[in-house]
Amino acid sequence: MDYILHLAITMSIWGILTLSLNYVAGFTGIISLSHATFYGIGAYSTAILTVKYGFSFLLSVAIGMFLAAVIAYIVSIPLLKLQEDAFILVSFGFAIIGYHVLLNWQSITNGALGIKGIKAPVIFGFSFSGKPLFLCLVLVALICTYFILHRIVKSPYGTIMKNIRENSIVASVNGHDVTAYKRSVYTVGALFAALAGSLMATFLMFIEPKSFELMISVFILIALILGGMGNLKGSILGAVFIILIPEILRFVGFPNTIIGEMQQITYGLILVLLMILRPQGLLGEYKI
Amino acid sequence: MLKKFAFITLFFASLVLVGCARSQEVTTSELPDVIKIGWVGPLTGGLGGVGQDAKAAVEFYFTEHPMIGGKQVEVIYEDGKCNGADAAAATQKLITVDGVQAILGGACSGETLASAPIAEQNKVVMISSLSSSPEVTTAGDYIFRNYISDDQVAKTMVNYMLSRNEKIAVLSEQTDFAQGFTHAIVKHMEAAGASDKLVLNESFGVDNTDFRTLLTKVKEAGAGALVSMVQTPVSGGFMARQAKELGLDIQIYGTDTLPAPDFFDTAKDAAEGAIAVLASEDLSRGRFADFKASIEAPQSTYAISAFAYDAAEVLARAIEKVGYNGNAIKDYFYTMPTFNGVASDVKFDVNGDNNIQAAVKVARDGEFVFEK
Amino acid sequence: MLQVRDLDLHIGGLKILNHLTFDVPDQSITGLIGPNGAGKSMFFNTLFGLFQVNGGSIRFNDVELVGKKPHEISHLGIIRTFQDARLLPQITVLENLLAATRYAEPTTLSRVFFHKKALYQEYLSHVKRAQSLLKRVGLESKIHAMGKDLSYGQTKLIEILKLFMADNQVILLDEPFSGLFPEMIKIITELILELVKSGRTIMLVEHNMKLISEVCNHVIVMDAGTTIASGTFSQIRSKSAVAEAYLGD
Incomplete structure (x- = not known):
């Protein structure tokens, strides 16, 4: 039914997001808290280009991914120089800056009002309107993302990524240009986050700055940790869980007076329990 | 690897097939045994208080009127968490799983705008009693609201200020709502050809409570009117008091983020005379006085409860008249006669908006009251 | 010199x-x-x-x-x-050795996608070399063990083996x-x-x-x-x- 399709689509898009963060944080150890910013760049690129300028969907996605990659690359130059703690704080700050740009650059982003009326993707004349078709499109994107990232992390490149995660000094002594690798990883991660953003924009047909604020970056990280860092299948699982748990809680018969709060408390409890019982996540190979 | 891939494909293919099976469309106008109505709004989070108030008002209405046409009403409340993605999922669930033909919601504009396409596609009516974004005006044929749009409020405020011929300064908090409203103010000033009267337009960080530097700039700019576009009454209170401390003799304007006990507690005597332009309950309305007397005090304002109550009543009357069907209710809404509600008159225009005037209230002795 | x-x-x-x-x-x-x-x-x-x-x-x-x-x-x-003796803890012994390996060219994304056959061949030869090295010192059973699961002595031994993996x-x-x-x-x-x-x-x-x-x-x-x-x-x-x-x- 439509509701299940809706959730399947949401989970698939979050699957792409979580995979992309896994690539950056789970495999390479770059704990980025600004991933949602690139998600937002992809979403807004598609929204603005298709709604305001009539660009085709594919072109808007390509531009969104390109933009995210360029911004990621530029930001990574000063950002990756920082040590872990400082890095996390600054990526925090970058997320907040990103949100404010979306909010205040009103001439382009329409600010707080958001952008509505984003149409369903049309690829080579074929319209992907309707949930079943859209799910197919998203699944294709998810599978492509998985396979591309899988290819990379299973190769010697992946060994180097993990080397950097475990000990970047040993990695550089082993002969790997750590800075160059980190920059490349951060950029590729941004690319796929933007792809997820483009898909989400055409799915909800409406976006606003709030959809890309700091908390979203945190949620992606939670999904990643939940599913397990350093394991690509885990990312899919993490995305499924983080979307599914609150939805399942809708059906638990909490009394009407406290329904909202109980759902939130239960959700929080489940997350805490999972972290206590299995801190490396469901399929994880890596603990921070 | 291939086996796993095949399994996943099969799994999702079956989902697609299941999704293709059309869910029963309600084509009859007969009333079902239980009339399930949906509700989407923020039950948790920053605007949880507002959402809870709206929910309480709806519950209050249906406790007083539990039946429509002899059939039991059941309202299913879902937490939209004041964001588009969650509200969209909630709306989809209400439509697909619960089979509702009408939804009271969203509250936050993002909730409404993200839910709108889903409601449109399924021919389900949405009535928002709280969304103020101008974008909701064109969100769809099935989307209605009895609340006033920020655009209308901003326009009222700008017209009022311009009629006093003052130079205007705007200080706005860096939040969705405050920035959106400021944007509308600027737009309406431009439309009125009065952009030159806007002598200062600055923003400040969320939850900031020290405005002295900004207020000094306001003083230097020679403004006679200060729009205090804050997100919370406490910030507004600080701004008013610090303005007074700086000897800034200026007329303060705000909107519905000002009127609250916090504003008066923080601003003390600096609050006196501040003007709030907002969607507001009209105390002169007989129905409102009765309503206020019978409902439990809300966490936020009576306006929110009142508008939510009206949305519920308008919907209930529509169902009574034309049956529980999204299409029928939609058609009825566009043609219905003016409804005398608790918060306001309700008459939907061609866009599904309710073109009521924003109220102008003045702070007198610890309360915002209507100007005589 | x-x-x-x-x-x-x-x-x-x-x-x-x-x-x-x-x-x-x-x-x-x-x-x-x-x-x-x-x-x-x-x-x-x-x-x-x-x-x-x-x-x-x-x-x-x-x-x-x-x-x-x-x-x-x-x-x-x-x-x-x-x-x-820094053995990288959350990856396997084999990966530890491979991380120290010198490939003919630096491993870039383009090598991963456009020269994957050549890269894979190289990779296989390095894996063989790692396996025989571990066998020499009696650690072949630990090849897929996590770095953190090795004893101090074994760790120091692998540290030396890494020297054989790079020219x-x-x-x-x-x-x-x-x-x-x-x-x-x-x-x-x-x-x-x-x-x-x-x-x-x-x-x-x-x-x-x-x-x-x-x-x-x-x-x-x-x-x-x-x-x-x-x-x-x-x-x-x-x-x-x-x-x-x-x-x-």
């Missing part, structure tokens, strides 16, 4: 290396000895560009090493072990025998001697004087960041009483 001239390293007001000057002869096994805190490990770190030098130079075959990044130093054919000319060994049982020391000594036979230059930081005297053909004595003696073991041994104070092991 490694030439160190007037190398200065100041950290937090302390002169860790103070006009450090010595030569490491080609294809020698040079011992680097001295009391704790003399700056021996710090010299290795500095050579590798892990710290910014305050003055002086290190030349390797007439190439200036000061100012180069660690991976650039590695590409010149210089490799090292770490005193605390190199200069090997810096930082206390490879510390904390090991005699049996383990024997195995590692054999491995090191094998490396020596193949014509590499080796620098060995070690406190065990018996080993130094047996293995090294050149010795440098450091104290407080500077050289106080150099030459063959018997030469430095016969030097002043100060040098003797450090040899009582």
Whole structure:
């Protein structure tokens, strides 16, 4: 039914997001808290280009991914120089800056009002309107993302990524240009986050700055940790869980007076329990 | 690897097939045994208080009127968490799983705008009693609201200020709502050809409570009117008091983020005379006085409860008249006669908006009251 | 030939290396000895560009090493072990060895996607080499064990095996025998001697004087960041009483 399709689509898009963060944080150890910013760049690129300028969907996605990659690359130059703690704080700050740009650059982003009326993707004349078709499109994107990232992390490149995660000094002594690798990883991660953003924009047909604020970056990280860092299948699982748990809680018969709060408390409890019982996540190979 | 891939494909293919099976469309106008109505709004989070108030008002209405046409009403409340993605999922669930033909919601504009396409596609009516974004005006044929749009409020405020011929300064908090409203103010000033009267337009960080530097700039700019576009009454209170401390003799304007006990507690005597332009309950309305007397005090304002109550009543009357069907209710809404509600008159225009005037209230002795 | 001239390293007001000057002869096994805190490990770190030098130079075959990044130093054919034998904990032993492997070309994304066959072939040959190395020291069963699950002795052994995974000319060994049982020391000594036979230059930081005297053909004595003696073991041994104070092991 439509509701299940809706959730399947949401989970698939979050699957792409979580995979992309896994690539950056789970495999390479770059704990980025600004991933949602690139998600937002992809979403807004598609929204603005298709709604305001009539660009085709594919072109808007390509531009969104390109933009995210360029911004990621530029930001990574000063950002990756920082040590872990400082890095996390600054990526925090970058997320907040990103949100404010979306909010205040009103001439382009329409600010707080958001952008509505984003149409369903049309690829080579074929319209992907309707949930079943859209799910197919998203699944294709998810599978492509998985396979591309899988290819990379299973190769010697992946060994180097993990080397950097475990000990970047040993990695550089082993002969790997750590800075160059980190920059490349951060950029590729941004690319796929933007792809997820483009898909989400055409799915909800409406976006606003709030959809890309700091908390979203945190949620992606939670999904990643939940599913397990350093394991690509885990990312899919993490995305499924983080979307599914609150939805399942809708059906638990909490009394009407406290329904909202109980759902939130239960959700929080489940997350805490999972972290206590299995801190490396469901399929994880890596603990921070 | 291939086996796993095949399994996943099969799994999702079956989902697609299941999704293709059309869910029963309600084509009859007969009333079902239980009339399930949906509700989407923020039950948790920053605007949880507002959402809870709206929910309480709806519950209050249906406790007083539990039946429509002899059939039991059941309202299913879902937490939209004041964001588009969650509200969209909630709306989809209400439509697909619960089979509702009408939804009271969203509250936050993002909730409404993200839910709108889903409601449109399924021919389900949405009535928002709280969304103020101008974008909701064109969100769809099935989307209605009895609340006033920020655009209308901003326009009222700008017209009022311009009629006093003052130079205007705007200080706005860096939040969705405050920035959106400021944007509308600027737009309406431009439309009125009065952009030159806007002598200062600055923003400040969320939850900031020290405005002295900004207020000094306001003083230097020679403004006679200060729009205090804050997100919370406490910030507004600080701004008013610090303005007074700086000897800034200026007329303060705000909107519905000002009127609250916090504003008066923080601003003390600096609050006196501040003007709030907002969607507001009209105390002169007989129905409102009765309503206020019978409902439990809300966490936020009576306006929110009142508008939510009206949305519920308008919907209930529509169902009574034309049956529980999204299409029928939609058609009825566009043609219905003016409804005398608790918060306001309700008459939907061609866009599904309710073109009521924003109220102008003045702070007198610890309360915002209507100007005589 | 490694030439160190007037190398200065100041950290937090302390002169860790103070006009450090010595030569490491080609294809020698040079011992680097001295009391704790003399700056021996710090010299290795500095050579590798892990710290910014305050003055002086290190030349390797007439190439200036000061100012180069660690991976650039590695590409010149210089490799090292770490005193605390850093086996990367959350990856397998095999991956640890592969991480230290030198591929024909740096592994880039384009190699992964456009030269995957060639890359894969190389990868397989490196895996074979890793497997045979582990077999030699009886650790083939640990090939897929996580780095953190190995004992101290096994970790130090793998640290040495990493040296066989990358082509190199200069090997810096930082206390490879510390904390090991005699049996383990024997195995590692054999491995090191094998490396020596193949014509590499080796620098060995070690406190065990018996080993130094047996293995090294050149010795440098450091104290407080500077050289106080150099030459063959018997030469430095016969030097002043100060040098003797450090040899009582």
